[in-house]
Amino acid sequence: MTIPVLYALKEENPNLKITVLTRSFFKPMFSQLQNVQVYEADVKGKHKVILGLRKLYKELKAIGITEVADLHNVLRSNILKLYFKLGSIPFVQIDKGRKDKKNLTQLKVKNIQPLKTTHE
Numbered sequence: 001m002t003i004p005v006l007y008a009l010k011e012e013n014p015n016l017k018i019t020v021l022t023r024s025f026f027k028p029m030f031s032q033l034q035n036v037q038v039y040e041a042d043v044k045g046k047h048k049v050i051l052g053l054r055k056l057y058k059e060l061k062a063i064g065i066t067e068v069a070d071l072h073n074v075l076r077s078n079i080l081k082l083y084f085k086l087g088s089i090p091f092v093q094i095d096k097g098r099k100d101k102k103n104l105t106q107l108k109v110k111n112i113q114p115l116k117t118t119h120e
Contacts, residue, residue: 002071006033019065021056039063043076050079057083070094 006018010033019037020030027038039060041047047056057080068084070077070093077093084091100115 003029003033005071006030006036010034010036019060019063021060053079054083056080057087061087061089065089068092 002020006020010016010018014035017035017037018033019039021039021041022030023043024040027040030036030038041056043052046052053076066089068081068089068091070081070091073093073096081091081093097115104112104115
């Protein structure tokens with residue numbers, strides 16, 4: 001879902017500089033996007049655990065990251081969010097609807113209705 005979103009964002013904002021943080025395995029997926037830089041996270045090595053994520057934050061800050069849009073919303077990105085907020089760098093995060101999904105799977109559900117998909 002990320003590729004079409006980034007493509008549309010670049011179409012509307014051609015001068016926008018985008019850096020995608022991802023594991024090296026996923027880097028080729030972003031190769032067709034013009035003017036999109038990929039920064040590789042080594043989550044099993046130097047960017048592992050809290051101190052590694054702090055190092056990653058410092059590396060990203062050093063390359064000039066000014067705003068962050070988290071399209072993953074997992075524990076690692078929540079820790080990074082804290083570092084960015086402490087550094088006064090704006091950080092927005094996708095809402096995966098976890099609360100609604102949890103409510104829907106409860107044993108005593110009173111109101112069953114379709115949930116929004118993540119990309120909506």
